[in-house]
Amino acid sequence: MPQRLRTFDADFENKFDLLLNAKRESSVEVSDAVADILHHVQQRGDDALIEFTAKFDDLQLTPEGLAFDQDEIDQAYLDTPDELIDALKHAYKRITAYHQRQLPKDELFEDEQGVTLGSKWNAVDAVGIYVPGGLASYPSSVLMNTAPARVAGVERVAMMVPTPGGKVNQTVLAAAKIAGVDEIYRVGGAQAIGALAFGTESIAPVNKIVGPGNAFVAAAKRQVYGKVGIDMIAGPSEVLVIADDSANPAWIAADLLAQAEHDTAAQSILVTTSPKLADDVMAEVERQLDLLPKKHLAGPSWADYGAVIEVNDLDEAFNISNRMAPEHLELSLDNAQQYIDKVRHAGAIFLGHHTPEAIGDYIGGTNHVLPTARSARYASGLNVHDFIKRISILGCTPSSLSALAPDAIALAEAEDLQAHGRSVSIRLNL
């Protein structure tokens, strides 16, 4: 059974602290193994990729076979039902439209002292997208990772997707075609991250790597960080629902289970002002669980990490939510929009009774790659800014340089950097 907490109980803070700091991921220590794999890929390129793919994915490749042929991709697209192609296209269009509004503007201006200042945003040249094999091989994630890169203007998007035993997820290929991915390789694990970071004979290196993966992929991303950019290290997914009497218990139960079906380590939390709703949702979860094909995942997730928290008022609810900094925050309240300013830390907000998180997972337009494990305290969901970077611009005239020079020289001298001061004074014949 999930935990039932009440903010007005004496031991609430202790229990909430335990919930807040519960470690849901078993940390597998793979960093030495990963360092070894990365070293081999860097030294031996394609040969190492082929060896590791034979060993870990039970698949014999050739250098020419590392990449999918365009014919294979086209065929996968043709083999995908029309209805699904249309859904993917609709989703991609909405995601693209939302992300286009995130493009910042360059600027160049002169300030009061006659100094030219500005900023210029350019896209990253080449990006690698990792798509896990197996259970979590989601076509929707291909769209979510690729759309902001495309909107940013990234020229080359290379995708890595393992195909254990040669098993290919056709819909993932179809989604990649729709999103305009330039290259797709049937390589996974730490070796795929190594290929993207260092390049091989057949695969050109990229500048940034995004996308979720298992412990090997996460450790590899951490190790190549600096050589290339990376996105966040994704952990198990979570949802927090704030609800009051106006909410429908069956709908909320469905949302909690949608989160729980991802993984036994997923977390679903209800925070409510209504003891009756709390009871009703718990009963509904049990009822709906029985009907669920993924009961074997959702059941343990709900029992081990689920929680129902009763609060005195909505201010308490938002306080709890901000302390959790949930990846997904549903506001199952009337007039939910008025509460947006109470949210300080969350990956995404879903407003009102008719916005289940699943709409955002697929087709709402917002990105479903969001900060997990309380990292919304300092991180954002994937967006166009992850694929662009900012160049600052500074320009002085002889007179504005003269105006700024004395203070620049004073600071350079205080830091004992005489050549810094000299590079200013030499221009003024001082």
Place this chain on the structure above:
Amino acid sequence: MPQRLRTFDADFENKFDLLLNAKRESSVEVSDAVADILHHVQQRGDDALIEFTAKFDDLQLTPEGLAFDQDEIDQAYLDTPDELIDALKHAYKRITAYHQRQLPKDELFEDEQGVTLGSKWNAVDAVGIYVPGGLASYPSSVLMNTAPARVAGVERVAMMVPTPGGKVNQTVLAAAKIAGVDEIYRVGGAQAIGALAFGTESIAPVNKIVGPGNAFVAAAKRQVYGKVGIDMIAGPSEVLVIADDSANPAWIAADLLAQAEHDTAAQSILVTTSPKLADDVMAEVERQLDLLPKKHLAGPSWADYGAVIEVNDLDEAFNISNRMAPEHLELSLDNAQQYIDKVRHAGAIFLGHHTPEAIGDYIGGTNHVLPTARSARYASGLNVHDFIKRISILGCTPSSLSALAPDAIALAEAEDLQAHGRSVSIRLNL
């Protein structure tokens, strides 16, 4: 002697490749030692900080003495010459003004399908700023790291600055007071990063850590990433100057040396269309080097990592610069502004003959924390975005949910996530 390359020489690509991939940092393998230090700080808090500070900084502290008293900070401020206080204030004012323009706007809108979409930006709650001790303890860096955090609206800024043997940099404290740093601790190294990430009895944890440091600090930041956010891992500094006949060789030599005096691993490169300028700058560097107090650093930097590259035209110059993705790019050209669009990858651009990089290091207003080691290919200099994060917003009405539902359900089914589909259909009585 620095390298002299010409793009029109047959072996240029080989030589340039070597220059591009030259490893300027000796990588010290400290990750096991750092993991041990972090573990002790996490387990034993203040006691561990005091032990490590005694061991590494030869300084005996008490729990009460970890933080500087307000009196000590005020006294440091009073002991700083007025001229320097004024310079720090002037710099802080200009840096703040420039960074204020970086604050993004929240938005909330309804699209054609009646879906509410938006984004909300909030500041990170608490930030830790690391300031190295010894040679690289720069008051200007205190301003540069703190200003964007303050502009972002960060409520709590905690600073860590080691004081080996009890030696305190008074100007660093004065700069911290001017920038409104809330807490200052005399702790350094990996133990300081551990204290910021995990907290101790005396030091509350933060959500994000920024600032440069030695190999221990860099490794510690890498290891706590995920628990907290971090900024980039800074490497040795570099400048690339693009110049033509219009440039003054003595000025450019001064700029190259200002870079070289930081560190023997710093890198200064001139790319020019003018063979005469190349000769004159090289002669000027030798002449000015002799006069420089930091000749022992600037000399080896210039000899080992410096380079002068002759090109046929400016397009070649910008191509080379984009391949290097330099931290600092000076355009010593007439009408430099017209070339901004040729720059794809750089940390900062300095326009024209009267903008030595040192102006940007101190007082121009732009940030001097910039991406090193070619990371400008995927990273930006420090800015307000490093201290805020984005929450996405999605809201459906009954009718817009109905419009999006079929495609969302189709995608959920394709991903075998039945509870996702159900959380949508249950709201439509499907």
